[in-house]
Amino acid sequence: MGPVFIALDFAEAQTALAFLDQFPDSEPLAVKVGMELYYAAGPEIIQELRRRHATIFLDLKLCDIPHTVEQAAAQLAAQEVSYLTVMALGGGTMIQQAKQGLLRGSQQVGVQPAKLLAVTQLTSTSESQMNQDLQIPGSLGASVTHLAQLAQTNGADGVIASALEDPQIHQATTDEFLCINPGIRRTDNTNDDQKRVVTPQKAAALGSNGLVVGRPITQASDPVASYHEFLKEWSAQHE
Numbered sequence: 001m002g003p004v005f006i007a008l009d010f011a012e013a014q015t016a017l018a019f020l021d022q023f024p025d026s027e028p029l030a031v032k033v034g035m036e037l038y039y040a041a042g043p044e045i046i047q048e049l050r051r052r053h054a055t056i057f058l059d060l061k062l063c064d065i066p067h068t069v070e071q072a073a074a075q076l077a078a079q080e081v082s083y084l085t086v087m088a089l090g091g092g093t094m095i096q097q098a099k100q101g102l103l104r105g106s107q108q109v110g111v112q113p114a115k116l117l118a119v120t121q122l123t124s125t126s127e128s129q130m131n132q133d134l135q136i137p138g139s140l141g142a143s144v145t146h147l148a149q150l151a152q153t154n155g156a157d158g159v160i161a162s163a164l165e166d167p168q169i170h171q172a173t174t175d176e177f178l179c180i181n182p183g184i185r186r187t188d189n190t191n192d193d194q195k196r197v198v199t200p201q202k203a204a205a206l207g208s209n210g211l212v213v214g215r216p217i218t219q220a221s222d223p224v225a226s227y228h229e230f231l232k233e234w235s236a237q238h239e
C-alpha cells in the first residue's frame with residue numbers, strides 16, 4: 001500500500017511543526033513540502049523533517065529551461081528527499097535533465113536519489129480550462145496520458161495526476177511507473193479549488209500508488225482523526 005502524504009501547506013516552519021506535534025512519535029508519517037512552506041522555511045525544514053524520520057516529498061514543480069532545472073535538481077538532491085516534482089509541460093528534454101541533475105547531485109553527496117515525479121495536468125484544471133486557457137485541444141485524459149508517456153520516456157519515475165486518470169496512465173506505461181494523486185476528498189469534504197476530485201477508496205480501486213491530502217487534514221478540527229479516516233478508507237480497498 002502506498003503512502004498518504006500530508007501536504008504541509010503552512011506559512012511558517014513553526015506552524016508546520018506544531019501541526020506535526022499532534023501526531024504520536026510512533027506514527028510513521030509521509031509529508032509533502034510545497035512552495036509555500038519551502039519558500040518560507042528553506043532547506044532547514046527538510047532537515048528537521050528528516051530528523052523526525054518523515055518520508056519527504058519536495059513538491060517544487062520545477063519548470064524552466066533544461067539547464068537551469070538540471071542544476072536546481074542537482075542542488076536539491078543533497079537534501080535527501082524521497083520524491084521531487086517537475087512540471088511535465090516543461091518538455092521531455094527538461095525532464096531528462098532534471099533526472100540527470102538528481103542522479104549527479106545524489107552521487108556527489110552519496111545519498112539515494114529522489115524519485116522524480118512529473119506533474120501532468122494540475123488537479124485544479126478542468127478539461128474546458130485546459131482547452132481554453134492553455135489552448136490544448138482534445139480530452140484532458142488524452143493530454144495526461146501523453147504527458148505520462150513523455151515523462152516515462154525521459155526518465156521520470158512517475159506522475160502526479162488525478163486518480164481518475166490512473167487506469168489509462170497504467171495502461172500506457174510500465175508496471176513500476178507511479179501514479180501519485182492529489183485532489184483527494186472524502187465525501188463530506190469541500191472540493192476547495194480542486195476540479196478532478198476522487199475519494200481515497202475510489203483512488204485505491206483505480207490503481208493509485210499514493211495519495212496527497214492537504215486541507216481536509218490540516219484544516220480539520222481534529223487533524224489526527226481526519227488523517228486516520230483517510231488512511232482507513234485508503235487501506236480498506238487494499239485488504
Ligand SMILES: O=c1ccn([C@@H]2O[C@H](COP(=O)(O)O)[C@@H](O)[C@H]2O)c(=O)[nH]1
Pocket residue numbers: 007009034119121122123124160161182183184192194212213214215216
Ligand atoms: O496537480 C496537482 C499537483 C499538486 N497538488 C498539491 O497537492 C496538495 C493538495 O492539497 P489539498 O489541500 O488537499 O487540495 C497541494 O499542496 C497542491 O499544491 C495538487 O493539488 N494538484
